[in-house]
Amino acid sequence: MNQPLAYVHPGAKIAKNVVIEPFTTIHNNVIIGDGTWIGSNVTIMEGARIGKNCNIFPGAVISAIPQDLKFGGEESLAVIGDNVTVRECVTINRGTVASGQTKIGNNCLIMATAHIAHDCHIGDNAIIVNGVALAGHVIVGNYAIIGGLAAIHQFIHIGDHAMVSGGSLVRKDVPPYTKAAKEPLSYVGINSVGLRRRGFSAEKIREIQDIYRILYQKNYNTSQAMGIIEGEMSASPERDEILDFIRNSSRGIMKGYSGSY
Incomplete structure (x- = not known):
């Protein structure tokens, strides 16, 4: 030694x-x-x-x-x-x-x-x-x-399995399972490739995608989207992790999907 x-x-x-x-x-x-x-x-x-x-x-x-x-x-x-x-x-x-x-x-x-x-x-x-x-x-x-x-x-809090693109300025929290890019930092989809590599099933990946479509792509505000997710989607560890992350975000989560990717 x-x-x-x-x-x-x-x-x-x-x-x-x-x-x-x-x-x-x-x-x-x-x-x-x-x-x-x-x-x-x-x-x-x-x-x-x-x-x-x-x-x-x-x-x-x-x-x-x-x-x-x-x-x-x-x-x-x-x-x-x-x-x-x-x-x-x-x-x-x-x-x-x-x-x-x-x-x-x-x-x-x-x-x-x-x-x-x-x-x-x-x-x-x-x-x-x-x-x-x-x-x-x-x-x-x-x-x-x-x-x-x-x-x-x-x-800032960056969630499990999230992916932040190079050169990003991260001023808001990045929820789990998402990809973050653009300026200002925005949701650009879920990290589906990473999730598949780590053994998530196609069904589980679709569930996560459905949650984020409600949150980011349906023109609801965050409170409305969370109510719909909690009321209409079956409880699961992933659903609850996402909801808890948003509730506990002190800086607020990154902005929603916009433009074409």
Whole structure:
């Protein structure tokens, strides 16, 4: 494990089979799990908790203090799950007193130069593409994909299985199972290809499409659409997840379908 040209603080807890390449710095109060590889010129700062079988590529900075003027030096964490790949020059800041941690789930891919700010919570199997910028307190659901160079406003919620196109400016919440594109950000359909790849049946995909047709393509306002969905469509985990997401949206959901796609 211990490369003579790497610095590992004696207080860091590193599993025996972790590989640490030259010129990497690992600070105190860091825990790294079995089978993880840390490339050259990586900086892992206090409060990092990195799981098993992760790959951290050169230039990444994990668990630096938040870029938040309200941060008062409180103890907090940056938690990364198992089987996560963090590519070159990614920055992941630790949390603030608001939630205590920035958290990335299992099996995620964070591509080069992405920034994940304080108190962001990213689910399992998410993909954050090159150059994406997540402001503080963003929630990204399981299996969500955020395209390259997208900018995500603070406190935004992106639902499970959603897909945001590259270069998007995300100022409103993106409901689960949808595709989001255009400027301003708009609903452009459901992520049917992704859902098929993940084993959703054709019947289940049609159900999700029917829900979003009512919500976005029938000229109802959001309250009217939700009443129709709840009253006319049979209860299911997907239906209830969509309705709960909309009810709990603090910033409001993205605008409806318009134009031709």
